[in-house]
Amino acid sequence: MKKINLAVVGATGMVGRTFLKVLEERQLPIENFYVMASSRSAGSKLTFNGKEYTVEELTEHSFDKPIDIALFSAGGGTSEKFAPIAAAHGCIVIDNSSQWRMDPEVPLVVPEVNPEDIAWHKNIIANPNCSTIQAMVALKPLDDKYKIKRVVYSTYQAVSGAGMAGWKDLENGLKGEAPKKFPHPIANNCLPHIDVFLDNGYTKEEMKMVNETRKILHNDEMRVTATTVRVPVFDCHSESINIEFEKPFEMDDLLETLKNAPGVVLQNNSEANEYPLAVDVAGHDEVYIGRVRRDDSVESGVNIWVVADNIRKGAATNAVQIAEEIIKNMQ
Template identity: 70%
Template sequence: MKKYNVAVVGATGMVGQKMLEVLEELKFPVENLYPMASARSAGKKITFAGKEYEVEELTPEAFDKDIDVALFSAGGGTSEKFAPEAAKRGVIVIDNSSAWRMDPEVPLVVPEVNPEDLKWHKNIIANPNCSTIQAMVPLKPLNEKYGIARIVYSTYQAVSGAGVKGYKDLENGIQGAEPQKFPHPIAFNCLPHIDDFLPNGYTKEEMKMVNETHKILHDDSIAITATTVRVPVYNSHSESINCELRKPFEVEDIQKMWEETPGCIVQDNPAENIYPMAVTATGTNEVYVGRIRRDFSIENGLNFWCVADNIRKGAAANAVQIAFALIDQGLI
């Protein structure tokens, strides 16, 4: 198998480290690895596949090397500045920030859902928001078979989604320390506030779910609303998803459809207390669905519970899966 030269930008951060772990775990065919980070982290050592590497400073000139693909997880400002520098040098950028997601020239991809969008990339590909990614895996086949008229998202998002500082706020908050990242204590508390508030009363996170769902599913006709909540869980996001479908359905048929959906695992046996949970999703790359049941309050209404590891499937693993999809389609 051909091997590829891979850069990981933000290699010392939470998601960057996980990208390196997933590249190794999934045996991505790496020829040469180039870990990059800010000047502050340059010079640090990382280990990949049993070999030690020194992190180099992220500069435009760092991409003058022969690099096939660069996985970016260094924040929106960094991506806006450096992704075009890499792209114009012929590097395919897979970016985990929000910087490029809604750019009409940039594909927004979940490999199990819309891999065909990779064909029109112009050397920058966007990784969707973590909470959006996991919802897309079960919603895509649902929309294809039954049509979705409306979605109500209610999310319960782990502190790791806010980075190391968010993680520390929970860890230290349990001991009584004041929060440093969040506006209020997250320990023993829930915050209906992820990212900034917008003039329409929604948060940026909530509007990301609305806008990204439309773009990924190529269907602006779906009415969507969202409430996103930070909860005192270290890792893995949970979501209650309510859908109004356009066609009648049987719950058993939907369950069977999801059992056959790549990347989707059904855990739904209430009699045995089996349903998706954050503690069991953590450390895996799949999306888990359960509590699948009819919503009796509306015609063709469906409720289900959806859980995934936000640092893996919601970020690092999805990015690496995009890189594999590029290989599969002969685009790299």
Template identity: 75%
Template structure:
């Protein structure tokens, strides 16, 4: 198996630190590893697989050392500038920011859904939005079986999706302190406002979910709408998803399709109060699906509830899974 040289850009942030944890857990064949951050965080010490490393400042020369894969989680402006530089040095970038996602030349990948897209990369692979990732993991097997006509998303998104500042707003808000990250208090509240508002009244987060779902499923014709809401939960996003299909379905068969889907765990026993909960999904890599029921207001529709850890599956784990698929592809190409 190919041993790789790997870099983590944005290693000291919430997602960056989770990437390190996931890399340790999944035991990628890493020969050398480097950690990069802003000038402010450079010099920080990081422990990885029992060894201590010094975080380096990210510069234009950082990739002049034969790095095979770089996992970026440092924001759009960093990715805009440094991802092409890394790619020009023969490094494949897996980028967590939104900057490259809708570029037609850049694959947007969820390994359980469209791993084949990885092979068409030109040095950059985009990691989708956290709320999109968990949705499409559940939607893909249903799309394949029944073909989706329309999707309505309503999300209930944890404060960790807004980084440490969002987390702190909820912690401090529970003590009665004013918010610093959000425009209104999040403690005891729901904010139908994630990212900036666009001229049409949608937020950027809603637009991301709509556009990314179409790209990942390869369905430009798909009708998708979304309302995204920040809720006073520390970690794990929840989503109510309403789907209308082009084909009729048997509800029990549909549940079996989901139970057999990669990365999905069905928790749907309402008689025993069993359904996905964010508190239970936290720290896990799977996407949990429940409250699966027919929507009788349309000819062929369902409602279901989807929950996943937005920092792990919604960011760090999906990034590492893409790296795993890359290594697997390289091994197959070299006959190993």
């Protein structure tokens, strides 16, 4: 397998550090490795594969050296400025921010779902929103078989989705301290408010799920709606997804379809109180599905419960999986 030069941009953040962990675990064929961040973090040390690396300041000249792939998780503004610079130097950027996701020139990829879209990249590939990624792994096999007509998302999202500041708000809030990141206390509370409110009354997070679902599944006409809620959980997003199909289905067949889907763990035994839980799914890369039951309020509908680690599969692991697909095609 061809060895590559790889950079992690935003290496000191929550997702950046998880990039390093996942890269170590999956043993990508890396020859030269670089860690980059803002001037605030430059000079600090990070360990990767037993070797210490000094964090470089990200500048316009960071990609003057040969870098094949760069994993970005440094925010939309940083990606807007530096991803095109990297791309112009021949580096393939896999970007975890929302900056490029809805750009028609940029593929939006979940490797279990639409790996074929990687082929038309122009050196920038977008990593979808964390809540969208896990939903796509669950929906794709069902869409292929029964054709999805409508989706209703209700999410229960961990504070780690808001970065270290969100994590601290819950940690400190449990001690009785006032929030700094969220507009209201998150401890012992649920906030139906993720990202900013838009003119249509939805939040940006909700519209991300709507628009990204349509783009990834290549169906601009799919009817999708979402309510996204921040809950007092440190890790793992949970989602209740209601799906209406064009075609009829048999429950045994649908369960078998999910059981055999790539990246899915079916945990669906209500009699034994077995269903996906955030505390169990944390640290895993698979998408866990349970509470599968027919929706009798429509002709052909089903409800499913979907849980995944939002920092791993919802961010770092998905990006590394995209890198793995690119490396395969480099042979």
